[in-house]
Amino acid sequence: MSDDRITLYGSFTSSSSYKPMLYLALSGLPFSFRTVNLKNGVQKQPEYLAINRYGQVPALRHRGLTVVQSNVVLDYLARTTGHFAGATEQEQWTAREWLSWEADNITNVAKVRHYSRFRAVDPAVMDYFRPLAEAAIGFVDRSLEGRDWLVGSGPTIADIGCWGRMVFMAEGGLDITRWPNVLAWSERLKAMPGFALPYDLIPKKDTEFNPA
């Protein structure tokens, strides 16, 4: 397989994997998908730890490079392929700024969903994380007031990264209709060619994506 072909390692239940998957789907780029079975602990086995020292998905390999952490992967893809990078240098920095903020804040949405779906926790834990998740979604909602996208006048990695991490919010009991600007923004994303939701987009087995 050519060194120039992108290989993405991920899992179909993972919002972090969804972010680069969605990027690649919206960009119409060819790539190879390698599934990492989180349930079986494949992410903690030596072969995968050699790719991602943190024992998590996603990971991306391209041109002899290994890139991990979903937001760094988005930044890498934007810099390498030019898609969704932002129209100006200021927009490119602002998009990266959103990704950094996302990792601190929207991650609480992923935690609420994780504890609802995969691991029962003491209700006090949920009482701590749920308001943080709601505050993060609320911040995105206010930021989208009067605008279509988080940065500039078109979609960027900021939108893909923030949306990608909150995509499973309903599984955490967070109803998107409470945040009308976020709902409208998600509809704009869904209208983009190539868009799909995680369970429709991320395969459960190794797959080659070769868009026409």
Ligand SMILES: N[C@@H](CCC(=O)N[C@@H](CS)C(=O)NCC(=O)O)C(=O)O
């Ligand atoms: N900060 C990381 C978070 C990655 C992450 O939490 N991945 C989860 C799935 S969404 C995972 O691999 N969990 C399995 C584990 O930690 O063992 C990123 O954005 O890539």
